Amino acid sequence: MSDALQLPIIDLSSPDRFSTANSIRAKNLLCIQFVTLSKCNEICFQTQEVFEQACVDHGFFYLVNHGVDEGLIKKVFEQSTNFFSLPIEDKMKLAKKNHRGDPKESFYIGPLSDNLNQWPLEEDLPSWRSTMETYHQKVLSAATKLLSLIALSLVLEEDFFEKVGALNEPLAFIRLLRYPGDLDSSSEEICGASAHSDYGTVTFLMTDGVPGLQICREKSAQPQVWEDVASISGAFIVNIGDMMERWTNCLFRSTLHRVLRPRQERYSVMIHPLLITFSRISCPSGILNESPQRLYCGMFGKLFQRVLSAKVSIQLIPTHQILRLLGRARETHIWLVVEVMHNSRLSCPKLVSAKEIANIELNSALASVLYLTEGLNYHAETKNNGTLSTYLSLQI
Ligand SMILES: O=C(O)CCC(=O)C(=O)O
Numbered sequence: 001m002s003d004a005l006q007l008p009i010i011d012l013s014s015p016d017r018f019s020t021a022n023s024i025r026a027k028n029l030l031c032i033q034f035v036t037l038s039k040c041n042e043i044c045f046q047t048q049e050v051f052e053q054a055c056v057d058h059g060f061f062y063l064v065n066h067g068v069d070e071g072l073i074k075k076v077f078e079q080s081t082n083f084f085s086l087p088i089e090d091k092m093k094l095a096k097k098n099h100r101g102d103p104k105e106s107f108y109i110g111p112l113s114d115n116l117n118q119w120p121l122e123e124d125l126p127s128w129r130s131t132m133e134t135y136h137q138k139v140l141s142a143a144t145k146l147l148s149l150i151a152l153s154l155v156l157e158e159d160f161f162e163k164v165g166a167l168n169e170p171l172a173f174i175r176l177l178r179y180p181g182d183l184d185s186s187s188e189e190i191c192g193a194s195a196h197s198d199y200g201t202v203t204f205l206m207t208d209g210v211p212g213l214q215i216c217r218e219k220s221a222q223p224q225v226w227e228d229v230a231s232i233s234g235a236f237i238v239n240i241g242d243m244m245e246r247w248t249n250c251l252f253r254s255t256l257h258r259v260l261r262p263r264q265e266r267y268s269v270m271i272h273p274l275l276i277t278f279s280r281i282s283c284p285s286g287i288l289n290e291s292p293q294r295l296y297c298g299m300f301g302k303l304f305q306r307v308l309s310a311k312v313s314i315q316l317i318p319t320h321q322i323l324r325l326l327g328r329a330r331e332t333h334i335w336l337v338v339e340v341m342h343n344s345r346l347s348c349p350k351l352v353s354a355k356e357i358a359n360i361e362l363n364s365a366l367a368s369v370l371y372l373t374e375g376l377n378y379h380a381e382t383k384n385n386g387t388l389s390t391y392l393s394l395q396i
C-alpha cells in the first residue's frame with residue numbers, strides 16, 4: 001500500500017471547543033495535529049503549520065477522545081465475528097430476499113426505537129443484541145457532540161441542531177461488514193465496496209485495521225486519484241455524507257470512497273446517523289452568503305421527505321455506478337429517485353420506476369441516483385464461493 005493520506009484529527013474532548021470547531025473548517029490554523037500513517041500499525045503524530053480543512057477539503061477526518069470505550073469497540077468486533085462465523089443456514093434465517101452486491105457480507109441494524117430489527121437468537125450469540133444496542137447509543141451520543149462542533153464551525157449556535165429538533169428523532173443504523181479476503185485471485189472485481197459516497201449526515205467508521213479504504217478527493221478528475229486511508233486504533237474515521245453536503249450548499253464535502261478487495265479477511269463497523277428533521281431545515285443564510293448560488297432546491301425536495309416517510313431503504317449512488325445499478329434495477333423492481341445536474345444545478349428529484357429507468361438520460365457526470373428498495377427487506381446473496389452478502393435495509 002502506498003503512503004496513506006494525512007487526515008486531520010478532531011479531538012471531541014478538547015476543552016477549547018471553538019478552536020476545535022474551527023479546525024473542522026477554518027483555513028490556515030496553526031499547530032493542529034496531523035497523523036501520517038505509512039503502515040497501519042506504524043503511527044507517527046506530526047504537528048503541521050497549515051491545517052487543511054477536515055470537512056471542506058477532505059470530507060474525512062479522524063475523531064479521537066470520542067467517549068466510546070475501547071473495550072466496547074473490541075466487543076462489537078468480537079460479536080461481529082461471531083455473527084459472520086455462524087453457519088450459513090443460520091444467517092440465512094435472517095434473510096428475506098436475494099440481493100446482488102459487492103463481494104462482502106453485511107448486516108444492518110436499524111434504529112433501536114422501532115421493533116422491526118431482526119436479531120440473532122440470544123442462545124446462539126449471548127449478549128450480542130445488548131452489545132450492539134450499547135454501541136448504537138454511545139456512538140449516537142458522540143455524533144450529537146460532533147454535531148454541536150459542526151454547528152459552531154458553521155458559525156451557528158452550539159445547540160443549533162438540538163433547538164431545531166434535528167436530534168429529536170435521530171435514526172442511526174449500524175452496519176457490520178465482513179470482507180471475506182481475496183480467496184479467489186482470478187476474480188475481476190477489484191472492490192470489496194465499490195466507489196460511493198454516503199448519503200447521511202456523518203458516518204462513523206471503525207475498522208479492524210486491515211487496509212483497503214481509499215478516498216478520491218476529486219471525483220470529476222480523469223483519471224481518478226485514489227488515496228489510502230489507514231485506521232488508527234481507537235479513532236473513528238468520520239466522513240461527511242451527501243445530506244450534510246447538500247445542507248451546507250456544498251461547503252462541506254461528501255467524498256467518494258471505496259474499499260479495495262482485501263487480501264485477508266476484513267471487518268468494519270459503521271454507524272450512519274440520519275437526522276430526518278434535518279432534511280426540513282434549510283441551509284443557514286450565513287452559508288449561503290459564502291456561496292450565494294443555492295445548489296439544491298430544498299434539502300432533498302419534497303419528494304425526499306415522502307421517501308423518508310415511506311418505509312424504504314435509500315442509498316445514493318455515484319454516476320459511474322448507475323449503469324451497473326440499472327442492470328440490477330430491472331431484475332429487482334427497484335424504484336429510483338433520479339436527480340440530474342443541469343448547468344451545475346440539480347433538478348428536482350423524480351421518482352421513476354425500474355421500467356422507466358432505461359429512458360432516462362444519464363449523460364451528466366454529476367447525476368446521482370437515489371434508489372429505493374421495497375422497504376423492510378433483508379437481502380441475501382450466496383456467491384459461488386459460498387460467502388454470503390446480506391443486509392437488513394434501513395427501516396424508516
Ligand atoms: O468498510 C469500510 O471501511 C467502509 C465501507 C463503506 O464505506 C460503506 O459501506 O459505506
Ligand SMILES: [Fe+2]
Nearest residue numbers: 196197198257
Ligand atoms: Fe461508505
